[in-house]
């Protein structure tokens with residue numbers, strides 16, 4: 866039991882990395898610790914000849930976050946005059 870973990874905010878956060886298999890062309894994503902970002906990844910089809918793609922880590926979540934301004938209704942005409 867190792868429960869003596871430091872309360873690191875990123876302890877449970879594993880960024881997603883996108884890989885592409887050069888053997889079959891499959892692209893896939895893996896969630897792994899940053900420490901293993903450059904570790905070899907295996908294609909879902911079993912190939913290990915993969916390359917890590919550059920991805921915008923963490924940006925997609927922010928981009929899709931709903932903004933406080935401008936709801937989906939107001940401005941659409943349904944709550945206006």
Ligand SMILES: [Zn+2]
Nearest residue numbers: 886889908912
């Ligand atoms: Zn493959």
